[in-house]
Amino acid sequence: MxxxxxxxxxxxxxxxxxxxxxxxxxxxxxxxxxxxxxxxxxxxxxxxxxxxxxxxxxxxxxxxxxxxxSPPDKKETTIHSAFIFRAGGEWLGLPARLIQEVVDMGKIHSLPHRDNTVLRGLVNIRGKLEICFSIGAVLGIDRFEKPVIKKRYISPERLVVVASKDQRIVFPVSEVFGTYRYAEGMLQQLPITVSGSKAAFSKGILCVNDFEVGFLNEKILFDTMMRHL
Known part of the structure; x- marks a missing residue:
């Protein structure tokens, strides 16, 4: 027409x-x-x-x-997912893609002739024995430290199963927050006042709601735990 x-x-x-x-x-x-x-x-x-x-x-x-x-004004924002949990009084995060499952807290069977705080022992995950570590011991976190936030409901302790490449580990956590989606620019650098284990194992800080989350470097975390086998 x-x-x-x-x-x-x-x-x-x-x-x-x-x-x-x-x-x-x-x-x-x-x-x-x-x-x-x-x-x-x-x-x-x-x-x-x-x-x-x-x-x-x-x-x-x-x-x-x-x-x-015209070229776009801004670059496309990359969105990531973090799995957030609490160990003692510290809120921590790992890439959500590494989390295999989260199960109820079970009995941890200690290993004979193994006397260290990092390697907790073995746990039964759906009929399969898995190696259980203490993430709090690796990071030097006080287990009995009070939570950094207060809320009406606090989830019970859980066992978190994490896998990276051909390595698979389990560690107990004090509380599970869940999955949190964040843009790449939301991951802040560590303050210069942070030192020691927290600085060595952290990629940065995420501000979630009204608390700060230490986002962990999974490679360093896995390598450290595997050295205790």
Missing amino acids: SKQSVSQEKPIGDCWNRIGVWGDSRERCPKLAETGHCRNCHVYSYAGRRLLERPIEDVDREEWTVTFA
């Missing part, structure tokens, strides 16, 4: 907004008794086709050309 032929046609009416289902006039379209709704009427369909077939105005064409030719 040419621009000239379109311009010679009658203006597109909007009877559906006047006497149709979207109108507030007392007069009602007689076709409604047959169609039940304006969307089922050929007049409504024809008007829609005419709108789609209208040629693009020169002003609109120029505006769209500039818009689509």
Whole structure:
């Protein structure tokens, strides 16, 4: 359909907004008794086709050309997922993709001739014995330290199963917060006042709600735990 032929046609009416289902006039379209709704009427369909077939105005064409030719203002934001939990009085996080499952706290069977605080022993996870470590001992966290936030409900202790490449470990946690999605720029650098184990094992700090989460470096964490086998 040419621009000239379109311009010679009658203006597109909007009877559906006047006497149709979207109108507030007392007069009602007689076709409604047959169609039940304006969307089922050929007049409504024809008007829609005419709108789609209208040629693009020169002003609109120029505006769209500039818009689509311009580079985006901002780079696409990368979104990550963190699994957040509490060990003693510290809130910690790991990449959510490493978390295999979270199960109820079970009995930890100590290993004979193994006397260290990092290697706790063995736990039964769905019929399979898994090595259990103490993440608090690795990071030097006081188990009996008070939580950093207060809330009405605190989840019970859990066992978290984590896997990275061909390594699989289990460690108990005091509380599970859950999964938290964050943009790449939300991970803040560690303050210069942080030192020792916390600095060595952390990639940065995430501010979640009203508390800070130490985001852990999973490679260093796994390597340290494996050295205690």
